[in-house]
Amino acid sequence: MINTESIYMSAKKFRFSFTHLFLTLLLFSTSFTSFENAFSKTFAFLLIVNVTSFTNEYLVIQYFEKNSEKKSNKKYANFVAVQVLLTVIMFVVYKFMILA
Numbered sequence: 001m002i003n004t005e006s007i008y009m010s011a012k013k014f015r016f017s018f019t020h021l022f023l024t025l026l027l028f029s030t031s032f033t034s035f036e037n038a039f040s041k042t043f044a045f046l047l048i049v050n051v052t053s054f055t056n057e058y059l060v061i062q063y064f065e066k067n068s069e070k071k072s073n074k075k076y077a078n079f080v081a082v083q084v085l086l087t088v089i090m091f092v093v094y095k096f097m098i099l100a
């Protein structure tokens with residue numbers, strides 16, 4: 001039998017990554033329409049960005065589970081800012097350097 005409570009808790013832990021997934025789908029879904037094979041290039045970009053986001057958030061969650069005495073609110077805000085910056089850098093590199 002599937003433990004739905006643990007699935008909900010794990011989804012709740014990755015709330016920023018799911019929000020990031022939704023926003024990147026909205027923002028970047030039409031960014032590569034002028035390229036040949038637009039769907040595959042868009043899918044590859046979104047896969048790279050969102051795997052990075054989920055991986056980084058997993059590492060942040062593991063860090064705060066091991067160091068429970070540290071305050072996570074400020075560090076989590078730093079994580080969000082760094083993840084947005086990484087997404088923009090990856091977009092610029094992917095679109096203008098790799099696909100150029």
